[in-house]
Amino acid sequence: MATGTRANGRGAGPEQDTPTIAVIDLWKSFAGREVLRGVNLEVARGESFVIVGGSGVGKSVLLKHLIGLIAPDRGHIIIDGEDLTQSDPVRCLALRRKFGMSFQEGALFDSMNVFENIAFPLRRHTAMTEGEIAARVRECLGLVHLDGVELKATNELSGGMRRRVGFARAIALQPEILLFDEPNTGLDPITAGVVNSVIVEMREHLGVTMVTITHDMKSAFRIADRIAMLRSGRIVASASPEAFRSLSDPYIQKFLAGEPLEEDVA
Amino acid sequence: MSAEPEAVSRAGAFLERVGTNGIHLFEEVGRFFYILHTTIYWAFRRPFDGREWVRQMVRVGVDSIPVVGLTAMFTGMVMALQTYRGFERFHAEGYVASVVALSLTRELAPVLAALMIAGRVGSSLAAELGTMRVTEQIDALYAMAVEPVQYLVVPRVGATTLMLPPLVAFANGLGIFGGYSIAVGLLGANPVNYWDKTFQYLDLNDVFSGLIKAAVFGLILSVTGCSKGFFTTGGAEGVGRATTSAVVMASLVILVSDFFLTKILF
Ligand SMILES: Nc1ncnc2c1ncn2[C@@H]1O[C@H](COP(=O)(O)OP(=O)(O)O)[C@@H](O)[C@H]1O
Numbered sequence A: 001m002a003t004g005t006r007a008n009g010r011g012a013g014p015e016q017d018t019p020t021i022a023v024i025d026l027w028k029s030f031a032g033r034e035v036l037r038g039v040n041l042e043v044a045r046g047e048s049f050v051i052v053g054g055s056g057v058g059k060s061v062l063l064k065h066l067i068g069l070i071a072p073d074r075g076h077i078i079i080d081g082e083d084l085t086q087s088d089p090v091r092c093l094a095l096r097r098k099f100g101m102s103f104q105e106g107a108l109f110d111s112m113n114v115f116e117n118i119a120f121p122l123r124r125h126t127a128m129t130e131g132e133i134a135a136r137v138r139e140c141l142g143l144v145h146l147d148g149v150e151l152k153a154t155n156e157l158s159g160g161m162r163r164r165v166g167f168a169r170a171i172a173l174q175p176e177i178l179l180f181d182e183p184n185t186g187l188d189p190i191t192a193g194v195v196n197s198v199i200v201e202m203r204e205h206l207g208v209t210m211v212t213i214t215h216d217m218k219s220a221f222r223i224a225d226r227i228a229m230l231r232s233g234r235i236v237a238s239a240s241p242e243a244f245r246s247l248s249d250p251y252i253q254k255f256l257a258g259e260p261l262e263e264d265v266a
Numbered sequence B: 001m002s003a004e005p006e007a008v009s010r011a012g013a014f015l016e017r018v019g020t021n022g023i024h025l026f027e028e029v030g031r032f033f034y035i036l037h038t039t040i041y042w043a044f045r046r047p048f049d050g051r052e053w054v055r056q057m058v059r060v061g062v063d064s065i066p067v068v069g070l071t072a073m074f075t076g077m078v079m080a081l082q083t084y085r086g087f088e089r090f091h092a093e094g095y096v097a098s099v100v101a102l103s104l105t106r107e108l109a110p111v112l113a114a115l116m117i118a119g120r121v122g123s124s125l126a127a128e129l130g131t132m133r134v135t136e137q138i139d140a141l142y143a144m145a146v147e148p149v150q151y152l153v154v155p156r157v158g159a160t161t162l163m164l165p166p167l168v169a170f171a172n173g174l175g176i177f178g179g180y181s182i183a184v185g186l187l188g189a190n191p192v193n194y195w196d197k198t199f200q201y202l203d204l205n206d207v208f209s210g211l212i213k214a215a216v217f218g219l220i221l222s223v224t225g226c227s228k229g230f231f232t233t234g235g236a237e238g239v240g241r242a243t244t245s246a247v248v249m250a251s252l253v254i255l256v257s258d259f260f261l262t263k264i265l266f
């Protein structure tokens, strides 16, 4: 495919340095309203990349583009040198195997209990025996510090537990890239802290590339190697946590201080 | 001076309404064929989910037996009653059996069964998929590299299409039995004669045409239900809307396509 050259054309350097994820000039509008207006970003292998921004700026929309859940109006999404936007449906499915994604409210299958939820991708994509599946489910639940909830129905779980079961399901197939959509939103501070440390720990254990979306700066500083800000449909800043903190842009300073923002929703 | 712009703007508003409704109809039709097309595309690709097919066939087929049976039986009974009253006037009571059998197998059993199942199954498909859509469970399937149309829609549409013909065959039997019991039991028709006349003019073709109709109706109502559910927006309220309009749409399309099927095919 002609995809590698496109990434190189943007100065990504030799093949080994190809970013795991490259987004090139991504545009998307819904019903005539432009949500993304030329997003460019690159995420290196093994990096923890955090995207922050006010609510409704299109963070979830951007994340869903990475995994092919939403098709862009214009632009390219390149995963390990392969262009998601140019692939046929079967190839897209294969590319998605590299991802694990955790959704804002967990998105657990409510027709299944916790065990079945985590076992689902394993049953679907591997030839593991029931014994191996049970072991893997327990392992994944261990990584997110949940024990003895296997047989619970999903509606018996608290918000924090739902998120963590969602994490466990996302890592079941040992993905190379993990995507988190607002892992903390709607949780009380203590539970949010627990979820943060689970993410940090998962990262240490699994060594995967992570893209996390949040509007919680505390969580961003805790888990990020690099923080980017999405505003008015573009990435307006991208820096290491230390550098990000000292950016002089008044909007970012306001955002960091948690002060009200005027016009982030168009 | 003032009246003219108002008239113009009223005409404009009217045209806009017509235009918007036209676009909605266009979208609706587009979605229907999108789901139909992707269902066929994924139906013949692995993995084949036999257990899910069986589960859906039980849900559509077995669980619909009571409602379809009752509908058919009372339709047969009322047909016998009405035609008897009518035919009596020109001393053609002997042909009640033939009319009941023909109209049931060719027309009434397939259409009424399909309408009942549109209410029962079409709505529940829309509600089920709609809930999965608004709670991001469908996105989660995508993210797990499971094609939602293949996993959710293919077995549901397949099961409904396959189960409608046997249900209609069963409805034919019960309807004819209902007619027989009224004519013989209540109106004093000769049982042997009634039985003879039932089959005298009934071709195998009549039965087949009804069963083919049934399969087409099954396809229509399940694709409608699934596409309504699949493209649900707007939370719980949206699910309610999708459910209602799935039933209305499916019923309308069944009645319209019934005319054309009858006209063109048989
Ligand atoms: N599937 C969709 N159809 C139409 N509009 C959408 C869709 N998804 C998102 N949007 C709109 O895009 C905007 C950005 O949404 P989102 O990415 O969810 O924001 P957030 O940054 O809070 O995650 C919102 O205004 C939302 O209404």
Ligand SMILES: [Mg+2]
Pocket: A059, A060, A061, A104, A181, A182
């Ligand atoms: Mg969001």
